[in-house]
Amino acid sequence: MVSSETHQQVAREIKDSLDRFKEGIPQLTELLEAFEELLVARSIARLEIPTPDLSTVEIDSMRFSQGSPILNDRKIDVDTGSVKKVALLIIPAMQKGFPKLHNALERFTNFIDNDNTAMNTLQLVLESGSRETMEELASRLDIPLSILQFICSELAKPFAEKLSGTLAPMIEGLTWLKGYCPICGSWPGLSVLRENEGKRFLTCSVCGHDWQYMRTQCPFCENADHEKLEIIFSQDRKSERAELCHVCKKYIVGIDTRDLINPPHPSTAPFGLIYLDFLAQDRGFSPGATLAISQDLTL
Ligand SMILES: [Zn+2]
Ligand SMILES: [Zn+2]
Structure with a gap:
């Protein structure tokens, strides 16, 4: 558990940064306010996820220098205990910022609270990122696919960030000349x-x-x-x-x-x-x- 002082500091930095944008570009105020709580929740969630165990990760420096990202054949690890913790931070923040998603988020919260397969299902969806499992869940929960994708990508993001923050020191000093990410391969x-x-x-x-x-x-x-x-x-x-x-x-x-x-x-x-x-x-x-x-x- 990270101290609430650290939480408050993260929240303050994000809010100050958004305030400076709002001051300079008032037309963006509504949009920035919608995302504010979500950005804070994401950063706090990342702090709350335990550091992943990477003792089995080996970097093949030859493949790496040829442009093969570290996580090429691996998936992000998501433990069910943390999924629940992350969801409890992210979902209320989305509810505040995106009133249009109210019904979808209600159904999603219901699923988390009342379905005892929820955490394992979410673990599977977040780890695999596969379209098929996502579509299946979308129709099961009666949530439009694009909205479920938005929810799940927000839930997955703190895990991806935690993992990359833990892996980063392992590639420090190695040469990487590509325009895509040396860790996860994304743009x-x-x-x-x-x-x-x-x-x-x-x-x-x-x-x-x-x-x-x-x-x-x-x-x-x-x-x-x-x-x-x-x-x-x-x-x-x-x-x-x-x-x-x-x-x-x-x-x-x-x-x-x-x-x-x-x-x-x-x-x-x-x-x-x-x-x-x-x-x-x-x-x-x-x-x-x-x-x-x-x-x-x-x-
Ligand atoms: Zn180009
Ligand atoms: Zn990446």
Whole structure:
């Protein structure tokens, strides 16, 4: 059990970071408020999950250097005791932020509270991530598939983050030249410039791991021709940008933290930069990683 002081500190950092975005971009207030409790719950859930036992994990440095992520053939481990704990944090936060999901979340809560197969079923769904098991559960609970996917991806996220945080020290110092995550193999959702030299780091959209990557290369197709890469930004928020690739027509949003006194909390950045997603998508580009936000949920 992590102290409530730590919980409060995490909550404060996230809320402050969202407040700064709201102040700068008032049009995003409604959306950011919808996600606020969920982002706090996610971070607290991660603190509450016990550190996974990785004593059997071996890193094959040859395969790794050739671009094979560590979890390539493995699944995330989810223990049933923690699923319940995580659900008790995440579901009420979703209920507060997304009134449109009220009925679906009620049915989901009912399932957790009253069905004694619930935890094993959820463990299976979260660990396998398979569409088939998800579809089966969606029809059993009478919840639209896309909503169940949203719920389950939020439940799985703290486990993925906990696992990647525990694995990260094992690959420190090893070379990784790919645009996808060295731990789970997913695409990055955020590009961050930091340190004086402006080193570029990509942040995984699923497990939150970040790794250094070539500054002028598209992570999705490895195009390094700078004439085919473009950066767009809003004149009054120059440290925030969308990096467009004219070869694969994908983009990634990013932030240059070097001149920022208070860089945004990493979990809030994809939400505060959503206006750049709209700009890039208006230009015909699509996100390299699946966006965490479906407008449909809040509006
Ligand atoms: Zn990852
Ligand atoms: Zn590209």
